[in-house]
Structure formats: structure tokens, C-alpha cells
């Protein structure tokens with residue numbers, strides 16, 4: 118094969134001048150007295166180089182490449198990274214389909230008993246939790262004052278899988294759901310005298326061994342039995358039927374100090390949680406319930 | 418004894434020697450290496466049989482590991498991240514063994530190169546071995562050098578077409594077998610073999626075979642010496658590794674020059690010639706298309722075939738073998754100094770051979786001291802040391818491991834009775850191909866107990882038994898609880914201990930237990 122024209126020109130030029138030191142011909146190019154030696158690449162290499170140029174041009178025709186006013190050229194193969202992502206997501210959804218159907222069809226206890234399904238539900242629930250629940254309960258479900266910690270074993274409305282499901286599905290004090298959990302502690306500010314409120318707060322604090330003024334505890338007990346025991350129980354153990362907190366344990370929803378307890382007696386704050394069944398659907402709510410149940414406080 | 422003029426002078430040009438080399442954009446000039454025979458050729462046949470045998474047959478060796486692991490002796494199981502090598506099984510986190518092997522290979526290469534030069538290139542490099550194989554096939558089909566040149570020049574005919582087709586088909590067959598053998602290292606060979614021909618193997622298998630077929634055919638059949646001269650970095654690296662004591666294929670011009678085919682005439686004229694009869698036998702056999710008489714050069718892969726060719730010629734002339742030989746630069750230099758006057762005059766044969774035709778005393782010859790020297794001994798020491806360390810690590814390594822990740826969010830949880838709980842992800846690694854029951858237990862952390870999520874252990878305990886499948890990792894969610902009266906305000910350390918009571922293996926992981934500081 119004859120070398121291409123521009124190389125031939127190079128050869129002709131090189132015939133004109135041979136570098137003395139190396140004995141190699143020069144390309145004829147010269148900058149400030151420095152000359153370029155003519156050491157071309159091997160032919161197969163040059164051809165490979167040409168091939169890559171052709172490949173490069175062909176690629177920009179086949180694939181999206183050239184920026185235009187509106188968008189880039191589409192490429193004749195019609196590739197799009199978005200379509201690829203969509204396809205991958207569809208594929209992922211498709212591979213999850215059989216398990217998600219199983220979750221939908223099985224009862225919560227059946228899911229817990231099936232190790233593989235349970236693990237899948239935990240992963241899925243964990244993802245759904247991050248998106249929908251972490252805003253209030255925290256990304257580790259650790260909660261904050263007024264928002265329950267879901268890792269511990271203290272449950273306002275019950276910690277077995279069915280109760281958890283019920284709370285997530287229908288919410289707490291959520292107007293839009295007729296099945297929502299409702300209870301409301303009355304404000305005692307107008308009912309009890311300030312002194313009585315201080316006394317009952319001291320009594321409640323003493324239930325979990327926190328220090329308090331012993332003089333207030335005795336009268337506080339009387340106030341408690343008359344006003345509070347109906348919901349919170351005689352011993353202060355709470356009542357899950359109406360979401361009445363346990364007052365003898367180490368966990369405090371709105372703070373453990375007597376002042377905080379007194380404030381809650383005077384004008385109680387009530388948290389609310391939306392119902393998720395309508396928004397997320399049964400399968401996801403089940404997954405969320407299994408996830409929350411797995412965090413360490415789940416009851417049998 | 419033959420008259421030098423009776424030795425056939427081969428009409429051959431060393432197309433790749435520096436003076437003849439083509440401008441690179443011109444088509445490669447074909448080399449037609451002639452068949453060589455002799456000791457080195459013999460050695461190369463043996464090396465070729467061994468290396469090709471290892472490559473093609475290894476995947477078919479079986480090794481019984483019981484019912485829970487593959488029975489292929491050498492297997493890279495990418496899907497499960499396992500590497501099996503006879504009795505050794507390597508998990509991904511143990512890949513440093515492979516790194517260690519690579520380091521050993523590197524140092525081994527330094528050792529080889531500093532002693533016997535580019536032996537890797539000349540004998541065991543896949544490029545060399547496969548080119549050799551392709552050449553044997555070519556020779557069997559089209560004949561030796563002269564026949565091939567004639568065939569190249571002949572116009573196209575049925576015979577030529579037939580020979581060409583046969584040759585290229587044979588090459589392709591070898592190429593397919595080469596690419597094919599490669600994939601068997603990555604899956605069960607007999608199964609894959611069946612699947613491959615029934616069209617049921619994974620697409621990646623076919624793609625791999627196609628690519629390796631193409632590269633084998635192109636590199637072994639079409640590009641050959643071009644790969645060594647232009648593509649491979651090793652010839653450049655070797656230049657930095659050779660020293661004056663490394664053996665390389667050397668044309669001993671101190672006894673060869675002045676070369677002449679007309680010794681008798683010269684003698685009559687009262688002159689003396691060297692041993693080289695300028696027959697070009699060394700050039701004709703060279704697969705790289707160079708002339709070793711130009712001196713040591715980058716293109717020479719030290720295949721030693723020119724030694725065989727020249728030794729044959731010397732035998733016919735009843736001269737000592739070794740006009741071309743493995744020699745160190747030091748010896749060569751010493752002999753050159755002998756043959757010339759301090760390197761200033763032309764080589765004078767009378768200075769190396771006495772009038773009786775024997776070499777003068779003092780000619781330097783191969784000496785073991787060129788191999789056993791400080792540099793090579795250091796290489797050997799390092800190489801052996803790494804090898805021993807690896808062997809020790811391999812023989813004493815754990816086949817039962819535990820890794821622990823403590824929950825960071827939340828750092829701790831206070832339970833209703835005031836006790837403190839920390840959560841952990843505990844990973845049990847059963848690295849043998851048998852199912853095991855592993856006992857996980859707490860060591861330290863007074864009063865603490867644990868529960869495993871999804872594992873019905875009943876009341877919380879300090880020890881649980883967990884079944885783990887053969888050759889698998891099992892991740893557990895473990896909650897560790899310390900009662901309020903035992904809790905410590907500071908961060909505490911304790912150990913998760915795993916034990917296989919049957920095989921008497923234990924392993925442990927030191928973990929921390931967080932408490933809320935001022936709490937309690």
C-alpha cells in the first residue's frame with residue numbers, strides 16, 4: 118500500500134534533510150532552531166488511530182452526542198440513560214414483585230415466621246421509613262421529645278406487630294381516618310389547684326424513683342387516685358387501650374422533671390400522626406410495621 | 418571437516434535489525450523463520466508442552482471438597498466471590514494472598530532477568546509460546562522457510578488457496594481452543610463445556626471466547642514479533658534490570674570476526690579470519706527477524722535458536738560451539754579486550770587463538786559466580802521470605818471469623834426498666850465448605866445479655882447457637898442489654914466470641930458498648 122499523501126509529503130521533505138546527530142530524517146518543521154525528527158508510528162498503529170476516529174464519528178451518529186439548541190442529537194440507536202434507568206427500576210420492581218405479593222397476601226405473623234420474607238420486609242420497610250417517617254421519628258427511629266422512640270420497649274398503643282400495624286395504618290388522632298386511635302387527656306389547669314398539680318407531679322416523679330420533695334408525695338397520691346388512676350392505672354402502669362403512658366418506667370415522653378410533668382398535667386400536649394394506609398398502601402404499611410417491630414422493642 | 422565455503426550461505430535479510438528497519442508506516446515485512454534444531458530447541462519444546470499443558474488441562478482437574486463446594490481444582494468463582502486452588506480457598510477479603518503472589522512473581526522476574534536475562538521472553542511468555550505453536554502449524558502445512566517464501570511469491574492457485582485456508586483454519590481452531598480454555602477457569606468446566614456447545618452458556622462466555630480468539634489469532638498468527646517490538650513494555654523494563662553479570666544471547670565477535678567465507682584464500686594470503694563463516698544461519702532461524710551479530714538489541718527475545726543454528730554450523734566445521742552463546746557482558750568485555758588492543762584496534766583472531774588453533778589461556782567462560790552474587794541473593798532472600806510469610810499466614814489463618822458493626826443511630830436505647838441497650842450487626846463467616854453450628858457469646862460487660870432479632874432464643878442469654886450454611890456469611894441483628902444497676906456511665910469494651918465446638922475453632926471481636934454518660 119502506498120502511504121497516504123501527507124505522509125508521502127513528509128517522506129519527500131525528509132529526503133531533503135537528515136539530522137546529523139541521530140541520522141533520522143526531519144519533518145521539516147522548525148521552531149527556534151529546534152527541528153522535529155520524523156519517527157512516525159507503525160502503520161498498524163496509524164491505522165488503529167484512523168479506526169478510532171471513524172469509530173468516534175460513528176459513535177456520535179449512533180448515540181446521543183452533539184449539543185443542539187433544545188437538546189442534544191438523539192442518535193440513531195435511540196439510547197437514553199433515563200430510559201435505561203427506568204428499565205432498571207422496572208426490572209428491580211419486577212424482581213421484587215413475587216415477594217411483595219407474598220407480603221400483601223400473608224398475615225403479619227406469617228411474614229415474621231418466614232425468615233426470608235421478614236428480611237425483605239425489613240429492608241423495604243427501612244427504605245419507606247427513611248422517606249415517610251424519619252422527619253418526625255428520626256432517621257434511626259430514635260424519636261425526640263413528643264415523638265416516640267421506636268427502638269425501646271415502651272409503647273403507648275401496644276408493641277405487638279398488629280398494634281404497630283394499626284397505629285401506622287390509621288394514625289393517631291388523625292381526623293381523616295374513622296379508625297384512627299383517639300384519646301385525649303383533659304387539661305387540669307382549671308380543675309386542680311396549682312398546689313395540687315405540684316403535688317401530683319411530685320408523686321408521679323416518685324413512682325420511678327426520681328428524687329422529689331417527700332412532703333408533696335403523700336397529698337399527691339390522693340390527687341392522683343382521684344383524678345388520674347382511671348386512665349393511668351392505680352399503680353401508674355398506664356393503659357394501652359387509650360394510649361395512656363406508663364408513669365412508672367424510665368421513659369418520659371414530654372420530659373422527666375417535675376416541672377415538665379406539671380406542665381403536662383396543666384395543659385397536656387397531644388401528638389398526632391397521619392394514617393398511612395391510604396397513602397402508602399397495605400404492602401408498604403406491613404413492611405413498615407415489620408421494620409419497626411424489628412428495631413428491638415417489638416413484642417410477641 | 419567442511420570448507421567454510423561449502424556451508425550454504427542463506428539468502429536472508431534481518432528485516433528488523435536497526436539498519437534495515439522499515440519506516441514504520443510501511444507494511445510489516447514478513448519473516449520466515451527457518452526450523453532450528455539443537456539443545457535449546459529441545460528445551461523449548463519441553464517448556465512449550467508443559468506451559469500449554471498447564472493452561473489447557475488445569476480447569477479439568479478435579480478436587481473433592483465435599484458436597485457443599487465445587488469439585489474443580491482451580492476455579493475463580495466470580496458470582497460467589499471465591500477462589501479455589503486445590504486445598505486452598507480464598508475469600509474476597511483474603512485477596513492479599515493474590516497480591517503477595519504477584520509481588521513474588523515480580524521479584525521472581527527480577528531474579529530471572531538479573532541472572533539469565535530475558536528467559537521469560539524467550540521461553541515462557543504466552544506470546545512466545547503461542548507464536549511458536551502457530552509456527553509449527555504453519556511449517557507443517559506450508560513447509561519450511563524456502564517453501565513458504567516460494568508459496569508467498571506464487572500466484573494464487575487452488576493449491577495455494579487450499580494451503581492458506583488450511584493454515585488459517587488451523588490457527589483459528591487453536592485460537593478458539595485458547596479462548597475456550599480461559600472461560601473454564603471461571604465455571605465448572607464439564608458443565609460449561611456442554612452448555613457452551615448447546616448454546617446455553619452465558620453471553621459473557623461467548624464474548625470472552627470471541628475476544629480471546631481474535632487476540633490469539635491476531636497476535637500469534639499475524640502480528641507476532643510486532644507485539645514484542647512495539648507493544649510490549651517488558652523489553653523496555655528489562656533494560657533497567659540487566660547488569661554486566663546477566664546472561665544474554667551474545668554473538669562473540671572476539672572469536673567470530675573478521676567474518677569470511679573464504680578462509681583458505683585468506684590463509685594463503687597470510688591473513689587470519691574469525692570463526693564466523695557468514696552463512697546467515699543465525700539470521701534465518703530468528704523469529705524476530707534480527708541479526709544477533711549486530712550486538713545485544715531490544716528486539717532479541719533471547720529464544721536462543723540462533724545458538725542452536727550456529728552450534729550446528731560450528732559442529733560441521735569442527736570448531737568449538739558457542740560462537741553465539743549465553744554470555745555475560747563482563748566476560749564478553751574481557752574477551753574483547755583480549756582480542757583487540759585495548760579496544761582500539763580491529764579484532765585480531767591471532768590474539769585469541771594460538772597457531773595450533775586452540776584458544777589462548779585466559780578466555781573468560783561462563784562461571785557460576787555470575788549467577789550467585791549479592792544482588793541475586795537479595796532477590797532470593799526477599800522472595801523466600803515473602804513465600805514463607807504467606808505460607809505461614811495461609812496455614813494458620815482463621816476459617817471462622819466474626820465481624821461486628823455497632824449501630825450508630827441511635828447510639829444506645831434506654832429501656833423502660835432503665836437498662837441500656839446497644840444494637841449490633843454481627844457477621845459470622847463460616848469459611849469452610851461444611852455447615853456449622855456457631856456459638857456466639859458475650860465476654861465482659863457485667864450483667865449484660867443479648868437477643869438475636871428473628872432468632873427465637875427464648876429468654877435473653879449470654880450465649881446463643883446459630884447455624885451457618887457452608888461457605889457462607891450470616892449477618893445477625895444482635896441487641897445487647899445491660900441492666901440499670903450494672904450500667905456504667907462510660908463507654909465499655911467487651912468481646913463477641915464465636916466458637917465452633919466441633920472443630921475447636923474460636924474467633925473474637927472487640928466491640929464497644931455506649932451509655933448515655935450522665936444517665937443513671
Ligand code: SF4
Pocket residue numbers: 666699702703704705706707708709716717718719720721722723724
Ligand atoms: S537473535 Fe537469536 S536469541 Fe535473539 S530472537 Fe533472534 S534467534 Fe532468538
Ligand code: SF4
Pocket residue numbers: 668673692693694695696697698699700710726727728730740741
Ligand atoms: S554467527 Fe554462526 S550461524 Fe551466524 S553467520 Fe556466523 S557462522 Fe553462520
